[in-house]
Amino acid sequence: MDHLRDVVASSRASCRNYADSLLVGICLAATTSSVAAVTTVPSEFRGKWVPSSAKCESGSNVLIGADRLTLANAGDKEELRGLEMAGPSYFTPGYKGIMAVLFAEFSGDQPVIMTFNAAEKPGVARMRFASVLPQNNTPQLKSYNAHISKLNLAKRFPLGNRPLKKCAS
Numbered sequence: 001m002d003h004l005r006d007v008v009a010s011s012r013a014s015c016r017n018y019a020d021s022l023l024v025g026i027c028l029a030a031t032t033s034s035v036a037a038v039t040t041v042p043s044e045f046r047g048k049w050v051p052s053s054a055k056c057e058s059g060s061n062v063l064i065g066a067d068r069l070t071l072a073n074a075g076d077k078e079e080l081r082g083l084e085m086a087g088p089s090y091f092t093p094g095y096k097g098i099m100a101v102l103f104a105e106f107s108g109d110q111p112v113i114m115t116f117n118a119a120e121k122p123g124v125a126r127m128r129f130a131s132v133l134p135q136n137n138t139p140q141l142k143s144y145n146a147h148i149s150k151l152n153l154a155k156r157f158p159l160g161n162r163p164l165k166k167c168a169s
Helices: 002-038 137-152
Strands: 047-051 060-063 067-071 074-078 100-103 114-115 124-130 162-165
Touching: 067 114
Parallel strands: none
Antiparallel strands: 047 060, 047 162, 060 067, 067 074, 100 114, 114 124, 124 162
């Protein structure tokens, strides 16, 4: 009889473990798909953005696609990939506002960070370009500074720290 009880208990434990594993698998699949969605720019932020004082035909603009950000100024262009939208933990705990943040080259040096609905103003964006850091004493900093210097985004594209507006498609 004790053997039968042990078999039944073992069987129940196996069923619980299987159910727990299945639940964990479903949760991981859901989490993975939501993480993947973060690397695609939401459609509401895609399109052409120009300085708020400029016309939409301005040669100085940024074009946001699902997976790339292209800066333009007259004939000069720079395309950046590796886009990722910031998660909720980017803001203070309990943040309930409308701002959203986009990083370019997220796994790299993040030369561009763009905030949509900046300062809680719908339809306004601001872009910040990374700058060369004064320290240059580690291989990582040397590599970072070389990349940011080569891109030279702040001088090539007069869009940094200015309010931007989205143009109609």
